[in-house]
Amino acid sequence: MYGWLAVYYRELLILKRRFPKMLASMSVSPLLYLIAFGYAMGKTVTIQGHTYMEFLIPGLVAMSSMTRAFGIGSEINISRFYWHIFEEFQAAPINNISYALGETLAGMTRAFFAVVLIILLGLLFGVVLRYDNPMFWLAIFLNSFVFSSLAVGLAMIVKSHADQAMLTSFVITPMAFLGGTFFPLSRLPVWAQNILYFVPLSHASKAIRAASFGEPVSLPSYLFLAGTGAAFFFMAVCFVNRARD
Amino acid sequence: MIDFKDLCKEYGSISALRGVSLHVPKGEFFAYLGPNGAGKSTTLRILTGLTKMTSGEAYLNGFHIERDSLQAKRQCGLVPQTINLDQELTVYENLNLHGLLFRIPARERAGKIHELLDYIGLADRKGSVVSRLSGGMKRRLTIARALVHSPVILFLDEPTVGLDAGIRRRIWALIKKIQNNGTTIFLTTHYIEEAEFLAERVAFLDEGRIIAVDTPEALIARQGTWAIDRVVDDDIKTVYFKTREEATQYSAAREESFSLRRVNLEDAFLALTGKKVK
Numbered sequence: 001m002y003g004w005l006a007v008y009y010r011e012l013l014i015l016k017r018r019f020p021k022m023l024a025s026m027s028v029s030p031l032l033y034l035i036a037f038g039y040a041m042g043k044t045v046t047i048q049g050h051t052y053m054e055f056l057i058p059g060l061v062a063m064s065s066m067t068r069a070f071g072i073g074s075e076i077n078i079s080r081f082y083w084h085i086f087e088e089f090q091a092a093p094i095n096n097i098s099y100a101l102g103e104t105l106a107g108m109t110r111a112f113f114a115v116v117l118i119i120l121l122g123l124l125f126g127v128v129l130r131y132d133n134p135m136f137w138l139a140i141f142l143n144s145f146v147f148s149s150l151a152v153g154l155a156m157i158v159k160s161h162a163d164q165a166m167l168t169s170f171v172i173t174p175m176a177f178l179g180g181t182f183f184p185l186s187r188l189p190v191w192a193q194n195i196l197y198f199v200p201l202s203h204a205s206k207a208i209r210a211a212s213f214g215e216p217v218s219l220p221s222y223l224f225l226a227g228t229g230a231a232f233f234f235m236a237v238c239f240v241n242r243a244r245d
Numbered sequence: 246m247i248d249f250k251d252l253c254k255e256y257g258s259i260s261a262l263r264g265v266s267l268h269v270p271k272g273e274f275f276a277y278l279g280p281n282g283a284g285k286s287t288t289l290r291i292l293t294g295l296t297k298m299t300s301g302e303a304y305l306n307g308f309h310i311e312r313d314s315l316q317a318k319r320q321c322g323l324v325p326q327t328i329n330l331d332q333e334l335t336v337y338e339n340l341n342l343h344g345l346l347f348r349i350p351a352r353e354r355a356g357k358i359h360e361l362l363d364y365i366g367l368a369d370r371k372g373s374v375v376s377r378l379s380g381g382m383k384r385r386l387t388i389a390r391a392l393v394h395s396p397v398i399l400f401l402d403e404p405t406v407g408l409d410a411g412i413r414r415r416i417w418a419l420i421k422k423i424q425n426n427g428t429t430i431f432l433t434t435h436y437i438e439e440a441e442f443l444a445e446r447v448a449f450l451d452e453g454r455i456i457a458v459d460t461p462e463a464l465i466a467r468q469g470t471w472a473i474d475r476v477v478d479d480d481i482k483t484v485y486f487k488t489r490e491e492a493t494q495y496s497a498a499r500e501e502s503f504s505l506r507r508v509n510l511e512d513a514f515l516a517l518t519g520k521k522v523k
C-alpha cells in the first residue's frame with residue numbers, strides 16, 4: 001500500500017516546481033468571471049437574498065475544484081503518451097490501488113489550491129463567507145474526490161491525448177456551466193432539473209453554497225457525492241490494468 | 246534466472262510474438278538480436294509487466310510474472326527503449342523516486358544513490374534538472390535508476406540507439422561492469438557489433454520467432470571463418486570459407502577484385518533468415 005506515497009510524492013515535486021506558473025494560470029478564469037459577472041453585472045442582481053457576487057463565489061469554488069481535479073487526467077496522459085513515465089510505475093512493485101490513490105490525491109491537492117485561490121480573489125472583492133464551516137470543506141473534498149477519481153479512471157482507458165481533450169470539452173465544460181455554478185437550478189425547467197439532479201456538480205455547488213452561507217446543508221447531496229466518488233474510484237482501480245497494452 | 250516458454254503476443258491481427266522460449270542462467274550476458282519489429286521490445290515489456298502476454302509462462306528468478314507479479318518486478322530493473330525519466334525533476338529526485346517505488350528504506354536509499362551516481366560519473370550533476378542533461382548522460386541515468394533497488398536481472402532495450410560511437414563504448418563498459426558484479430544481463434539490440442562484443446550468448450529473433458540461440462562464436466562458425474564479398478550485377482554475393490587458404494585460393498582463380506574479411510554475426514543472421522539485421 002505504500003506505493004501511493006511514492007506516486008503522490010512525485011506529483012507534489014512536480015507541483016512544487018510549477019507552482020508559481022500554476023497559480024498564475026489558475027487565477028485567470030475565476031478573476032474574469034468575478035469581474036464580468038460578479039462585479040460588472042452583479043451590483044443590481046440579488047439571488048436568494050445574496051448579492052450575485054456572494055452567489056457566484058461558491059459556484060466558482062465548485063467549478064474550479066471540479067476542473068482542477070479533473071485536470072489530473074491530462075497530466076497523466078502527457079506523462080503516459082509523451083514522456084512514458086507511466087511505464088516507471090507499471091514496472092514498479094506497486095498495486096493498482098496504490099497507483100490510483102496516489103494520482104487521485106494529487107488531483108485533489110490541485111483542487112484544494114484552486115479553492116484557496118478563489119477565496120483569496122473573493123477577498124479582493126470584499127466577499128467573506130463562512131469558510132470556517134467544516135461542511136464547506138467536506139463538500140469540496142468530496143467533489144474533488146469524485147472528479148479526480150473519474151479523471152484517473154478515464155486516463156487509463158483513453159488511447160490518446162486528443163481523446164482526453166474531447167472528454168473535457170463534452171463532459172466537463174457543459175457541467176461547469178450547468179451544474180448550478182452561475183445560476184440556481186430552480187430557474188431551469190423541471191425536466192432539466194431532473195436530469196441535472198444526477199450530475200455530481202449540481203450537488204456539490206448546492207452543498208458548497210449552503211455551507212458557505214452558513215445555511216443547513218442537505219445530507220443526501222453529501223451521500224450522493226461520496227457514493228459517486230467511491231464508484232469512480234473503484235472504476236479507476238479496475239482500469240489501471242487496462243492500461244497495459 | 247530468466248525463464249519463459251511459448252510466449253505469444255497478439256495486437257489485434259498482428260502477431261508480435263509467435264511462441265518464444267528461452268532460459269538464461271544466473272550471471273549470463275544475453276543478447277536478443279533482431280531487426281526492427283522482430284518483437285524484442287514486446288518480449289521485454291511482457292517480462293517487466295508493461296504488457297500483457299496473450300499466452301505462455303514466464304518466471305524471473307523463480308517468480309511467476311503474473312501470479313507473483315510484485316515479487317517478479319523486484320527481481321529486475323528495466324532500461325526502456327524510450328528514455329522515460331522525469332524531465333522536470335533533478336537527477337537525484339529521479340533516483341530517489343525509484344527507490345521509494347521499490348520501498349528501499351531511506352538511509353539505504355541515499356547511500357545507494359550516491360554510490361550509483363559515482364558509478365555512472367554523474368555525482369556532480371545530482372542537482373541538475375534532467376532536461377538539461379546530454380543524451381549520453383540521460384542513458385546512464387536511466388541505467389542507474391534501474392539499479393537503485395539492486396535487481397538480480399537487468400533488462401536493457403536497445404540501450405545505445407542514437408548515441409555516437411564514443412558514448413556507445415562508454416555505455417558498453419558500464420553494462421559489462423554491472424554484469425561483473427553478478428547481475429544477469431538481458432539486452433536487446435539490432436547492432437551486430439554490440440551483440441558480438443558484449444554477449445556470451447545470443448538469440449536471433451525474427452518475426453516473433455527465435456531462429457537460433459548460441460554463443461556468438463558458434464553462430465559464426467556455422468557459416469565459416471572467412472568471407473569474400475563479390476559484386477554480382479547490382480548485388481553483393483558473399484562466399485564463406487573455413488580457412489584463409491581456401492579463401493585466397495578461391496580469389497586467385499578469379500580475375501575480379503575481392504574483399505576478404507572475417508565472418509560476423511550479420512552473416513550468420515543473413516544465412517538463417519535470408520535478411521539483414523538492419
Ligand SMILES: Nc1ncnc2c1ncn2[C@@H]1O[C@H](COP(=O)(O)OP(=O)(O)O)[C@@H](O)[C@H]1O
Nearest residue numbers: 245256259261280281282283284285286287288
Ligand atoms: N502497442 C502496439 N500495438 C500494436 N502493435 C504493436 C504494438 N507494439 C508493438 N507492435 C507490433 O509488434 C511487432 C513487434 O514490435 P516490437 O516488439 O516493438 O519490435 P522490436 O522491439 O523488435 O523493434 C511490430 O510489428 C510492431 O508493429
Ligand SMILES: [Mg+2]
Nearest residue numbers: 285286287326
Ligand atoms: Mg524495440
